[in-house]
Amino acid sequence: MDTAPSKLPTIGTVTVWELLRALREGARDFARAPAFGLFFSAFYALCGAILVYLGAGTFTWTLMMSLGFPLVAPFAAVGLYEVSRRLEAGEPVTWAAVLSVVWAERGRQLPWIGALLVVIFLFWSFFAHMSLALFLGNMQLTNITTSWDMFVTPAGLSLIGFQIIVGAVVALFTFTLTVVSMPLLLDAELDFMTAMGVSIRTVMRNRAVMLLWAAIIAVLLLIAMAPMFLGLFVALPVLGHATWHVYRRALYQEL
Numbered sequence: 001m002d003t004a005p006s007k008l009p010t011i012g013t014v015t016v017w018e019l020l021r022a023l024r025e026g027a028r029d030f031a032r033a034p035a036f037g038l039f040f041s042a043f044y045a046l047c048g049a050i051l052v053y054l055g056a057g058t059f060t061w062t063l064m065m066s067l068g069f070p071l072v073a074p075f076a077a078v079g080l081y082e083v084s085r086r087l088e089a090g091e092p093v094t095w096a097a098v099l100s101v102v103w104a105e106r107g108r109q110l111p112w113i114g115a116l117l118v119v120i121f122l123f124w125s126f127f128a129h130m131s132l133a134l135f136l137g138n139m140q141l142t143n144i145t146t147s148w149d150m151f152v153t154p155a156g157l158s159l160i161g162f163q164i165i166v167g168a169v170v171a172l173f174t175f176t177l178t179v180v181s182m183p184l185l186l187d188a189e190l191d192f193m194t195a196m197g198v199s200i201r202t203v204m205r206n207r208a209v210m211l212l213w214a215a216i217i218a219v220l221l222l223i224a225m226a227p228m229f230l231g232l233f234v235a236l237p238v239l240g241h242a243t244w245h246v247y248r249r250a251l252y253q254e255l
Contacts (some may be wrong), residue, residue: 009252016212
């Protein structure tokens, strides 16, 4: 049976104080249902460790994958949004209830955004390899994947700076598309293009605050990945739950 489309939400104004409050509420949600946060984070922490392992721990692979990993991290939070939604609504937070909702999303609109995130990540991987050849292609390739020597040269430092700048632009683009659209698609009956449009307009209306939120997410994720991605077991749940609360403050819905 088809569900009637939801009405478009009204975009509100988000303050810095509300970001801090959302972080506090995200930490509270994680503390109230820690098993779910650890469960949904485990897959992505494991994937991160596998990426490093496949790169044999090399500096080049670790750099490229670490910069690109946050691009797909938003999809890790879908289950966390549902946990926060249930805690907020006073509904039971059980494995059967949460996992059934997450499983049901496979036939809705969220997988389209998931596919888009994969495409963006693949673009980043391709770009990282191309920039490596562009900046270091004329240098001797001996030990380029295992040695830091190449990266402390002017060409190597330029490569790192260039990748960080472009990576930040791509990450900001991804953030703009997903920060509101993913929790909105879980919460409402809208198509993914409409939801991304709402997300873009929300970010544009709250430029400074949303830019700060993007910076907070990026910094915390990068710090969390430092100890072999183990910090993601805390950072992803807190940020996932907090993003739900930012979404609830940003949009006024008539569902």
